[in-house]
Amino acid sequence: MVAGVAAVFFLLTACTKEVPVTVVYIGDSTQFNPKPYTIVSPWFFPTQMNIPADNPLTVDGVFLGRTLFYDLRFSGYQSADSQMCCATCHVQENAFECGMNGAFPNGHPVGITGIATPNVMLPVVNLVWQNDGYLWNGLIHPDNPQANRRSLEDVVSMAVYAHHEMQSDTNKARNAIAVISGYKPLFKRAFNTETITFHLMAKAVSQFIRSIVSVNSKFDQYLLHQISLTTSEGNGFVLFVTEQGADCFHCHGGDGNPLLTTYQFYNNAKDSVFNDSNDRYGVTGDPMDHGAYLVPSLRNCELTPPYMHDGRYTTLDEVINFYSEGLVNSPYVSPLMHKIANGGAHLTPQQKADLKAFLLTLTDYDLTSNPAYGPPPSFP
């Protein structure tokens, strides 16, 4: 048997000798080197990824995107006090939201000209598994009649244009980057051209964003049987995934859906009057979508206050109290909020503490500390 295996092995090695070796240029910074970038995740994560055929992830593309994501000159402005980059708002240590501990203490970001964004933040995390539309109302989706409102690449250019974000334009942004000669080799390596266009900038930033995954929270380690949960966390988990308990899982996932969201759009019973033209109804025109917004992933929710699209809650305790006894009925509430008739799940103080303990197991310190998601070692 051993001899047989050895013979097969010998045969294989003998064969590979005949195969011509592809020459790869390693270490030469001027060469196009489309080495694929691999996203690594535990086996229970989705296998289908939202990566367009014309923008596959490469190591050099992701690196270029990361450099641009952190480069203040991306906004196209020259004077330092009006410069802004994606990382001004999407902060790694806050799971790529702005949080309430940094530049925007109320958690509500303000763009370059001082205008607040219409909603609070969404994280740029695990977007490679988000398929049904970006932004709180899902405006950016593949079936959008407007051809420039369909992909993650389009969200990047929207961030540059938006008056409540960079209030710039894509030509300005392109010119600001194109004059920096040090960027040319990075584009050459990533896209095989030194001609810098905004289109390629958006592609690179999108590659970087798609590479940002949160897959190693305490909850993931628990699902991998590497650790166990405390009694309180375990009780909170049971509350989270049971219909008689707090019943969060129909919208926010759980052991069978580690993204901790279905990425669908629902009205979760916060209000009875709806006049936000940027809600889901504003996109679909379906009356059931009044007051409906994207179900955000609860991964890292510890780090991402304030909560809900309008940031009305600043702590997880407030959110839990809302789901426990603060539900407001209206014709548009999702039927998955089936405790609506009683105004909520009516949790005891102990159950609330347990549910919160579970939510805190969703924090992923790998995400917040991984140097590959942080600023590049240097800027060109």
Add this chain to the structure above:
Amino acid sequence: MKNFRFLLIAFLLLVFFFSCKREDPIVDIPIKYGNIGFQFTHNVDGQALVVDTLIYTNAAGNNYMVNEVQYFVSDIVLQNSNGTFFSFGTGSDVHYVDSDLPSTSTWSVPDNIPVGSYTSIAFTFGLNEVRNLSNVFLNPPESNMFWPEFLGGGYHYMKLNGKWVDTASNLSAFNFHLGIGQTYDAVVVDSITGFVQNYFTVTLPNSAFTVREDKTTTVEIIMNMEKWFNTPNVWDFNECSATMQNQTAMQRAIENGGTVFSVGPIQ
């Protein structure tokens, strides 16, 4: 030396192939094939389902609406008039239907079906214990149907979500969900003592059809939604509006499930 090894292996391979050839059956009866497809539709009281609209009244007198229905059918078996059974291969043994995703209502089965006349169609509503394992569907939309491991794992067989006007005249929500059931300790709250497989077999009445060579026969499978709430058990949402973790309710629901499906036009 190297050449010799290759020659030897080539020789062994040749011997192997030729010896196989000799054992091939001598007579080869040509079988002709056609295809089958399914169209899943949803009716209430004989009319096509209108979602999100409060226009229905069930046998218990509840005024209700349906928001969406999502379910699995699996292990379809076609009974041939010659007495044999045909089941689909891996990849077409489970189908997911979602009233929010129109593309799921049409299912063209890739398998080649032997031509002939068939007397009936049967399938499993939901997923049997061999299939219904956690994390077998890693991608949406199927993964959004997951059923927590704590409650037996696997997937919801069905989510039927809607609203009804409750006794206080409020619009309340119902989640008519089917999946693995639990038995609970009578004393210790939430302490599960066992699991119950609630999937069931549906044999479609009047489902005889013919498969013709190189033709696709399309069978419409109708879910008559009001039957979930009236035959044989009359369902009052005021008594039960959420079925998960309630095996008594689940049992009544699956009894009704046996009457829910019928066959529409076969083309």
